[in-house]
Amino acid sequence: MRSHPLFQLILLRYREFIREPEALFWNFAFPLLLVAGLGIAFREQPPDIARVAVVTPQLAQSLRQDKQLVVDELSAEAALAALRAGKVTLIAEPGPSGEVVYRYDDTNPDARAARMLVDRAVQVAAGQTDPVVSTNALVREPGSRYIDFLVPGMIGMGLMNSGMWGLVFSIVDTRRRRLLKRIVATPMPRHYYLLSFLCWRLILLPLEVGIPLGFGVLVFGVPLRGSLLELAVWCLLGAFTFGSIGLLIASRAKTIEGASGIMNLVQLPMWIVSGVFFSADRFPAFAQPFIQALPLTALNAALRANMLRGESMLQMKQQAAALSVCLLVSFLAALKLFRWR
Amino acid sequence: MPPAALRVSNLKKTYKDVVAVNGLDLEVFPGECFGLLGPNGAGKTTTIEICEGLTEPDSGIVEVLGLRWETDSKELRERLGIQLQETQLSDKITVLETLQLFRSFFRQGPSAEDAMGLVQLQEKRDARVGNLSGGQKQRLALACALVGNPDLLFLDEPTTGLDPQARRQLWDLITQFKKDGRTILLTTHYMDEAQQLCERVAIVDHGKAIARGTPRELITSIGVEHVIEVSTGSGAVDLERFRSLPGVRSVDRIEGGAQLQVSELHSTVPAILAELTHQNLPLTELRTHSATLEDVFVALTGRHLRDA
Secondary structure (H helix, E strand, O other): OOOOHHHHHHHHHHHHHHOOHHHHHHHHHHHHHHHHHHHHHOOOOOOOOEEEEEOOHHHHHHHOOOOOEEEEEOOHHHHHHHHHOOOOOEEEEEOOOOOEEEEEOOOOHHHHHHHHHHHHHHHHHOOOOOOOOOOOOOOOOOOOOHHHHHHHHHHHHHHHHHHHHHHHHHHHHHHHOOHHHHHHOOOOOHHHHHHHHHHHHHHHHHHHHHHHHHHHHHHHOOOOOOOHHHHHHHHHHHHHHHHHHHHHHHOOOOOHHHHHHHHHHHHHHHHHHOOOOOOHHHOOHHHHHHHHHOHHHHHHHHHHHHHHHOOOHHHHHHHHHHHHHHHHHHHHHHHHHOOOO | OOOOOEEEEEEEEEEOOEEEEEEEEEEEOOOOEEEEEOOOOOOHHHHHHHHOOOOOOOEEEEEEOOEOHHHHHHHHHHHEEEEOOOOOOOOOOEHHHHHHHHHHOOOOOOOHHHHHHHOOOHHHOOOEHHHOOHHHHHHHHHHHHHOOOOOEEEEEOOOOOOOHHHHHHHHHHHHHHHHOOOEEEEEEOOHHHHHHHOOEEEEEEOOEEEEEEOHHHHHHHOOOOEEEEEEOOOOOOOHHHHHOOOOEEEEEEEOOEEEEEEOOHHHHHHHHHHHHHHHOOOOOEEEEEEOOHHHHHHHHHOOOOOOO
């Protein structure tokens, strides 16, 4: 009993993938590490506590009233050493004529903040009262943090990377080995070969998207406000678009080096301008029509609209159109140009 | 005469400004092993790839198993076994997995396990292709050509780059397939390979078949039975005097001596020795061999296969 050639080809995709530990790392572990690393770096922190040094017990006592200050009471010499070492950001010391002198670096924002806190504590301890009463209403809403911005961008970038790399590397390597020609010399219908990549992308997709998404949602509480079905459709559309671009790049290239060059040329601008790590809006207005037409910009915008704002596909028609056009054009061009040997 | 398994007539193919095949004719009969022998760049690979339906000829007729590529490619693909020059199979999968993959492409043929047995790779069943030796890889490529139980087997330079032991092992396998009655077309630039494996050969040079026949017929056709090489150290030989010795067909100067094509050894060798004594030259080496296809190629083109 022979198995179906398409099944065997998908099995080949699976085996080549699973037996390449680097591919596993770059596909799954690396994006996760990146999300975790950036998520921790930009996490919501309790307001910074300023650490300051004082040289008299009186000053220490008045400053300790403020909960946002950690006060070290040190000798003048030790305080200066602590300041130079960056252990404290400011020294409060009595001046020659009874005033308080703050010794700090005014180019350091933390030190300037400490100066304000310390001065206020000193003034309050001396009896100052506020002429206007004020209270705080704190906003720390999920969906507006950096991690919320980052996770959809990472998913978009992951779809681009694996969609293009997986396809391009495999096809070009097969051609370089003259294995493509050998496969074409069998009775197997050629389209099965390309179909096997499509199927394999479909199999990998839930993992590729699910892992960073699940991590973001569970660990950082990234919101999922839109329709999950539409989110899946966006991911599919993105995966196929980048797969088609990959197919186009792989259609002629004979060496991995040649293909990587083209791929970097295509990917690098999108990593930078398409809003993976920071908003695409930061680029000048004259570049925006170009930036917005890039598939990764469209995909990232659509993923954010879905996840963070709960917008439907109908509200993101422009992005859907940008992706679809790119998908169709590159797929048709790839079919036209593809060299089977 | 049975209908030909492969018939090629007046085949032409030009790449840009290089004429690869220039009016080549060929006929391969069922059950025979036919060899295309020629130096690198003679047009052998282009010819075999046209027969395999991988390259389009500019003109000429190609009939494979009585069928045409233009109309019967699907049928032909099922019935041909193809081994390309220098195909590297996927390194990451095992021998058995490779054969299962290729087996799935054909509607009938031996199982992957049986195909593995045909090329004696059972021991390497679960070894990754990347870990096989050159000879083992080549045998696996051969097995991939056999999984469809082909009526006609194309082997393009099956032993190029292999060590002598691996070559011999591959020859044994091909000899075995011949006993099973398979039709084989192979290309090679090794004259010993053609002589060993092929019932008939065509010598190809500059895109044309310049001679055709059994190895024996071809060797006989040049009228040379034996080749004698004499080395005389530093002394220069007088070639003209050699030319008039009995049984000598032709004489060429080679480094440090002379090469003579002769029809019989027993009368010529003593005459050569006497002549050397006469010329007062020392004999440092004397070698003889029966004429080979290499000598046929030299006689036809004035060049050697290996440096043509």
